[in-house]
Amino acid sequence: MRFQSLRVLLMFSISNPCIEFVHAQSHTDVKKLHTDMFTDYKKEVLPTADQSKPLVIGVTFFMASFNSFNEVEETISLTAAVGMNWTDPALKWNPTLYGNLYGTIINPKDLWLPQLFLINRVDSMDPVGDDTMFFPTIIYTGEVIYSPGGILKAKCPTDISKFPFDSQTCTLQLMPWGFIQANLLLTSNFDKAQLDFFSQHSDWNLLEYSISIVNESLGYSVLNVKLTFEREPLYFAVMIILPTLLFSLLNPLVFVFTSRIWRTSVIIDDNFTVIRHIFNTCVSFDSCVFKSYVRSVNCHDRHHLYQRCNRNWFHNKCKLFLSQQ
Structure with missing residues (x-):
């Protein structure tokens, strides 16, 4: 039940990035909440009450479209979003003190936000969604929902042994570069990528879209998104x-x-x-x-x-x- 409600919130934050969860039409309540929350807030500090324990971040992978697969360059291009949720103890409030305000949208420049890197990316080494401003949503319980996205172009080895009746398997590897498991730990909210916004490609059929978390021996937590596409051979x-x-x-x-x-x-x-x-x-x-x-x-x-x-x-x-x- 928790994951289903989280899924609704994640989809809501992606499709409605500028809507606030307000149950009372008072702009003053929202301004007062923002002022009270960020008076002593330090976005440079990892948002955990116990700094000796890692911050647990739930991850949901949303596929929007499969753009292309280049057999010669051995690259795959797709549009996707990575929904992340975690609890920040410094961002809790009592809704009754702020006109029954249960959620609000925050400028990402004012908040600590995790950065996920596609480590087998071929065009750059920038975090996912770094070129666009994505607004996070904060719930009164302190839960933060952040869903950056963009066009991901990754390396994918080609297997043409059955061309043109072939299928290709690509694995996207996302990790919080610079944060070891002692500081930040990834968990998957679902065992498959979510296709709520997915647009089918005319030349490729999506067969598999599984998700797994791998804790590397080097101390990093890695999100693996395994995608298998089958070619339309006509x-x-x-x-x-x-x-x-x-x-x-x-x-x-x-x-x-x-x-x-x-x-x-x-x-x-x-x-x-x-x-x-x-x-x-x-x-x-x-x-x-x-x-x-x-x-x-x-x-x-x-x-x-x-x-x-x-x-x-x-x-x-x-x-x-x-x-x-």
């Missing part, structure tokens, strides 16, 4: 598989064409070049499938493979990888 089946099969059937005809119609064989070869270019833009040469293939061939075959790279139908990264083997 586009690639029409654009790659079907043309490749048709060209494979036409390929033997090159040997029976006379010199008068030599242009036909050239056209077929050009068509294969187009297919190779499409494959080059869809497949990462850092993937385990390509690496396993290169390591399995002998030196003689690898020499021919390197020559093919020089024909510009492979990515430049192909030649770089071969030179390192």
Whole structure:
């Protein structure tokens, strides 16, 4: 029951960041509450009554949209919010003394707020939601609800062994960088990401969205969000598989064409070049499938493979990888 009520409050704070929980229409009560709460408040101090014990923060992961998955760069991009709740003993009040005011919105610059970092992020090392101001909600019991969010772009290894009938699994690793478990401890409010605001992607289907907390041996508390997406294969089946099969059937005809119609064989070869270019833009040469293939061939075959790279139908990264083997 507590988690369900918390879920409502988290969703409320995300979708209504400027509404106050006021049961009496008195602006004076709100100003008086803010003045009384923050007269001696120090946002630099960790909000725990017993400083020898860690601050426990409950976390809820909200997925808003799956933006893209780049097989070549091996990155995933999604829009999400991280709802956090904790109890600050310095922010408790008696609602009857403030016109039955049970909750209020606070400027984030005036409050101690935790910062979660996506440690496998590829574009920056900034906290989640650092580029936008998200207003926290405070309940009269001292419970603080804070839900920063943004576009998260993380590293995700690619597995194309079943392309285009493949599925990709990515893990987002979020942690309060700089706070060890003795100071701050993360707990998960739910065992799955919440999809209340999720917009489905046309090319990928979301299969798994589990959440777990891992207490690292180095002393950090890490939130792992495991996401599994399944590709919609129709586009690639029409654009790659079907043309490749048709060209494979036409390929033997090159040997029976006379010199008068030599242009036909050239056209077929050009068509294969187009297919190779499409494959080059869809497949990462850092993937385990390509690496396993290169390591399995002998030196003689690898020499021919390197020559093919020089024909510009492979990515430049192909030649770089071969030179390192």
